[in-house]
Amino acid sequence: MQDSIFHNNYRFLLRKDEYFSVSYESNSQIYCDVLKESKRTLRKIGSLRITKEHEITQEKIWIEVIKALSKKKNPLFTKEILVTIFTNKSKAGNIDSPNLIIKGIKTGLLAEWIRYGKDGRVIKNIEYTIGPMGYRLIENYRLQETEQLENWKNEWFTALTKYMGADLNYAATILFELAVRQQQIIMDTHLSSYKLNKHMLYFQFIIHLLELQTQGKEEFDWKEIGAVGYQEIGGSKMYDSEKEWLLERLQEDTNVSLDQLGFISLGQIVSVYYSGSISLDETNRDSNTISALTDYEINNANIIHTSSNFIIITENRSPLVKMAIKGWTKSRNVLVICCDGQLRSAHKSLLQKIKNKDIPIYIWVDYDKSGLDIAKSLQNILGNPPDLKFVLSKSLTEPEKGGTINDLKDQIFQGRMIEQEQMLGSTIQWDSVFHN
Numbered sequence: 001m002q003d004s005i006f007h008n009n010y011r012f013l014l015r016k017d018e019y020f021s022v023s024y025e026s027n028s029q030i031y032c033d034v035l036k037e038s039k040r041t042l043r044k045i046g047s048l049r050i051t052k053e054h055e056i057t058q059e060k061i062w063i064e065v066i067k068a069l070s071k072k073k074n075p076l077f078t079k080e081i082l083v084t085i086f087t088n089k090s091k092a093g094n095i096d097s098p099n100l101i102i103k104g105i106k107t108g109l110l111a112e113w114i115r116y117g118k119d120g121r122v123i124k125n126i127e128y129t130i131g132p133m134g135y136r137l138i139e140n141y142r143l144q145e146t147e148q149l150e151n152w153k154n155e156w157f158t159a160l161t162k163y164m165g166a167d168l169n170y171a172a173t174i175l176f177e178l179a180v181r182q183q184q185i186i187m188d189t190h191l192s193s194y195k196l197n198k199h200m201l202y203f204q205f206i207i208h209l210l211e212l213q214t215q216g217k218e219e220f221d222w223k224e225i226g227a228v229g230y231q232e233i234g235g236s237k238m239y240d241s242e243k244e245w246l247l248e249r250l251q252e253d254t255n256v257s258l259d260q261l262g263f264i265s266l267g268q269i270v271s272v273y274y275s276g277s278i279s280l281d282e283t284n285r286d287s288n289t290i291s292a293l294t295d296y297e298i299n300n301a302n303i304i305h306t307s308s309n310f311i312i313i314t315e316n317r318s319p320l321v322k323m324a325i326k327g328w329t330k331s332r333n334v335l336v337i338c339c340d341g342q343l344r345s346a347h348k349s350l351l352q353k354i355k356n357k358d359i360p361i362y363i364w365v366d367y368d369k370s371g372l373d374i375a376k377s378l379q380n381i382l383g384n385p386p387d388l389k390f391v392l393s394k395s396l397t398e399p400e401k402g403g404t405i406n407d408l409k410d411q412i413f414q415g416r417m418i419e420q421e422q423m424l425g426s427t428i429q430w431d432s433v434f435h436n
Contacts, residue, residue, distance in 0.1 A: 009135060010048055012074040013113055018045055028052055044120035049112040050131055051105055061100070062109055063141055064089040066134045076113060076129050101128070108133035145193070152200060157183060159207050163214070171261045172213040174254050179206045181253075198242075204229070205239055205246050213262060221265040247345050259299055270295040270346040273317065275324040276335030277307045288330040290321065295346035304353040308335035309436040310360040313351070315339050315374055318421045319364060328427050334434065343374060348381050357385040360436050362402055364391040368417040372409060379405055391433060398425035399433045 007020060014020070014034060023032040034046045068085055069075045077085070079101065086097040104110035111131040115124045130138075160183060163176050182203045191199065208229030212220050217228070226238035239246060247266070251258065258266075271292040278285050278293075280301040285293065298304070312334060314320055320338040323329050329336055339347050363378050365371035375390055382388065389402030392411055396418050425433075 009132070010111075010129070013046070013048065013076070013129070015045075020048075025052075043118075044116060046113065046115045048129075049114060051108050061086070061089055061095075062104070062134075062137065066109065066130060066138050067141070069130050069134070070138050076127050078127055082110075082128055104128075104131070104134075107131075109137065110134060149196075153186075156200075156203060156207060160210075163210060166214070169213060169218065171218065172210055174256060175206055175210045175213065175261065178250075178253055179203065179210065182206060198245075201239075201242060202246060202249060205250075209261065218262050219264045220262055222263070244345060248348070251345075257299065263299075266295060266345075270344050272298065272346050272350055273320060273338045273340070274336060275320055275329040277333065278335060279305045279307075288324075288327075290324045293346075293350065295344075295349070298346050298350045298353070301353060303355055304350060305355055306335045306359075307333075308359070309333045310335075310362065310434060311354075312336045312362045312364060312434060313339065313378055314420065315365040315371055316341055316420045319424055322424050323430065326427055328430055332431070332434070339374065339378075343377055343381075351378070351381050357382060358387070360387040360389065360434075361385055362389050362391055362434055364399065364420065365408075366417075366419045367393075367396070367412050367415065368419075369412070372412050375405060375408055393423055396423060398423050398429045400429070401433055 010020075010032075015036075017038070018034050018036045021033045021035050023030055025031075028051065030050045030052060032048045032050075033044050034048070036043050036045045065085055068089060069077070079098075082101055083097040086095060086100055101110065105112060105128075108131040110128050111134075113127045113129055115126075116122060117124045160176075160179050163172070163179075168176055182199065186196070186199050186203060205225070208225050212218075212225065212228060215228075217224065220228075222239075222243070223236040226240075227236035229235065230238055243266075247258065250261070254261065271294055273290060273292050275287055275290050278287075280293070280297060281303055285291065309332065312319070312323075314336060315338075317338050317340055320336045323334075323336055328334070337347075337350070361382065363375050365375050379388065390405055390408040391399045391401075392403045392407055393400045394411075394415075396415065
């Protein structure tokens with residue numbers, strides 16, 4: 001093994017005034033000692049111990065583990081941290097991490113970094129880093145990634161070229177221009193593997209939308225996109241896992257509604273539950289109990305209006321149910337909208353289309369990180385209207401007052417996590433907190 005490997009790959013192990021000595025072999029293992037020189041002494045500080053090279057493993061878990069290790073600037077790990085990484089990267093559930101570490105050492109995927117005591121002999125501690133075969137494994141993987149990316153570009157960028165100069169309809173023109181912009185992002189930007197894969201999926205999605213528009217299918221269901229695009233069993237489900245993200249990104253990038261791009265159905269019916277006064281265009285949909293609007297109704301409405309005194313947007317269903325059953329939404333003329341724990345495109349479309357946002361709007365979420373994320377998203381969707389408040393509670397037993405997003409953030413990070421269902425309150429507290 002060339003000593004240059006130690007100098008190039010393992011320089012991060014060295015501290016001030018330390019250097020690698022010449023490597024040597026002992027018991028089928030290669031050692032490279034680290035020496036520290038002072039004015040009077042030359043002392044052995046540690047040794048890098050590597051098993052002689054073997055064949056590169058094809059086990060996928062090793063690719064995932066070495067990728068995770070290589071992301072660190074100084075990839076040096078204790079045994080406990082390595083076990084955690086193996087566990088996190090394993091999809092099999094029960095995994096024998098200690099034996100995998102031993103296997104990694106024997107195959108040169110991992111190397112041992114030994115630190116000695118002051119005498120240069122007694123082992124003080126052993127940590128683990130990427131071995132020479134590990135570096136070779138990740139290099140091969142990156143070469144394969146590069147080759148796969150080039151093949152992907154040849155296939156999908158070529159698919160875009162057939163629309164250049166074509167006579168396109170309104171929706172197809174918007175999609176073509178978006179695809180050109182997206183192509184440039186993929187070509188010009190240095191993205192992480194995760195973000196690159198997302199951009200590539202988005203590009204394929206746009207191309208398949210273009211294909212539908214130019215094949216005479218100017219109106220289509222969500223499931224048709226993958227089914228027609230991939231032409232294989234299971235194709236209709238190809239985009240399902242990223243459905244919310246793809247649709248949200250598409251609307252943001254095109255600034256037009258989904259129906260203008262050809263969508264007549266999103267493949268499933270999403271219901272938004274509410275209680276109170278609401279109108280879609282000229283159609284009154286007031287509800288004194290609990291009702292629901294489908295995503296289809298919301299997407300096809302041009303204007304959504306409420307005659308309520310104020311609006312409450314709640315993360316979970318329990319506040320909506322209790323307020324409606326108690327008759328409070330009717331007696332106080334309040335519109336309560338429920339997000340059911342997850343913001344979907346239907347919720348976003350509804351809130352964006354409500355025209356009279358000059359009335360007080362309250363956002364009530366769980367006091368945890370996901371609740372804060374939902375609150376921030378709702379603030380952005382609503383456009384930060386002038387009378388927007390977030391429900392706070394110091395007692396954590398009932399809602400107490402409205403505050404700012406920063407007040408909510410402070411409460412979540414300084415207090416204990418709690419769900420809405422633990423602090424629903426009653427009409428007395430609601431009258432105190434919610435008012436116009």
